Amino acid sequence: MTIPIHPEALKAQRSRKRWTQEELCEATSGPNKVSLPTIKRIESTKEDFYPAQDRVALTLAKVLGVSTEELGKEPTERAQLEESLRKVGYRPLRTMIDAETALAFNMVQDIYGIPIRSQIEMAPLFMTLLAEGSLAWRRERVKAIEEASEALQGLGGGHSSYVYTAWRIDAGTAAERKSIEKKDFFGIDVSEEAFDCGYDRSQNNPFADYLQDFAKEVGAKNIRFDADFGWKTSEGLPNYRIGAEIIDHLTDDDPDAEYALLRGHVRMKDIPEELMGDKKKEERVAWMIAQIPEEELAVRKAERDSLMSLLDTIDLPTTFPKGGNDD
Template structure:
């Protein structure tokens, strides 16, 4: 019994799998799956049955004895391509998520509206809880009727709570529709907006503190979207343990989307690290060249200090 290599490749894609995910589920190496899809080797009969079960098809479809049309999924929802420019940092995050969880970029994009809604509504609930806690503390302060307690009370505290409740009712998740007085009291929307605060709270509650790293940058590529990186340990594996190269991957200085396919397998770590070094140097050289050209137009001099 022999499987149809092209059929196997198509079925893996149709199932929404990658070679790595199928390999994990079958408890074999990704290299073995890759050889099957190229027709360079064939799995055992037992494994063929396991593959068919995993891909939810009959063995006959897998071997080419039955047409693939029998396995087509009936769908009433037409497919369309989503066009969006993302930063190299985000592109790298897609690839790191793929390595970590075995999910495809399409699966992540399909889930994006659902996940965003869950987080957005969660952030509003989080703010409601904070309001209830604040009201409790304000009531406690108001019960202190004399002495120094008057210095601890703010006549405008309730006004602030009303303002916050209004923002929540408007589903103002980024905290943009707040009163001007909030800014007078030191509110900085880009760095202190409630959505960003909620993301920080979620990240801090994770057991694996390496999972998500959030930061606010002055030059945010999309308004109200915080800069983030994920699983620095995965980035270190990609960079063969080189901390500087791992930082280039995590920060999107090097775009993994440009990484040649032959350098993506784990066994290509040395060649991949060399490519990353060359790419990081190329990006640095281009940045230096641009800076030199810019400074020359304004009569400045470039600082060559490291």
């Protein structure tokens, strides 16, 4: 039995992996190894399709992470465009982001006029500056604590309680300096004493503290940190919203209108100018909701009704006892 492979499809999928023909051959090592001559023969065929043995097609599809059907199709214009851009130094970013982050990109573009593409291209620079800024911020704080410790010892005059307190402070600042030297941005390598004193990485960490302090210092009114909802990333970067007050104003706190923004059914620039005034809130919200596809909106309503009916079945007490659980 044979399975057709389009020569350009195999080339495109191999290029996506950034493999040479030899590397593709090596990736198929094992009992079903595809020889280098076979790979060259498939890619150099002048016919529209190469009739490959099913073992060959299945092995190539597996190592390339695609289906045999995809290997049998002529590459799309998008794939061809991507390949041409690769040749001049461009690389695609393959990742999924949550709706809040996608909306944040749009809000930065709408508020500050910075295109989304530029935000992505500049992200490594911005992150590096923030990372180095956080280390400098921590050094300044350690220095201030050390100076306070020295002043405390001077006030104590050798009294044992003051000496002990200063010793604990000095031990803490020494540990913090080691953490800074190791570029321990998220406070992972802290002393056991820190945990004994109540430090909890699930609640705060040095980098998150710096970002929030920096936002306060510069008066960043368009940033809101959502500390009650855990971290945005596993490393400990804080949850945030860009332009939260603007969004609240536009949607009048209507969940469906906000959903329209989050799912990209509405962009700020798309909202008709005549609906932007305070007196047009109801009309604006209705217009935003109307941009959600009917089927999608119906699903949301059904889910909401289901949740409400579930809540109705829960018998909540109307009054609560002031004391304990005495019968």
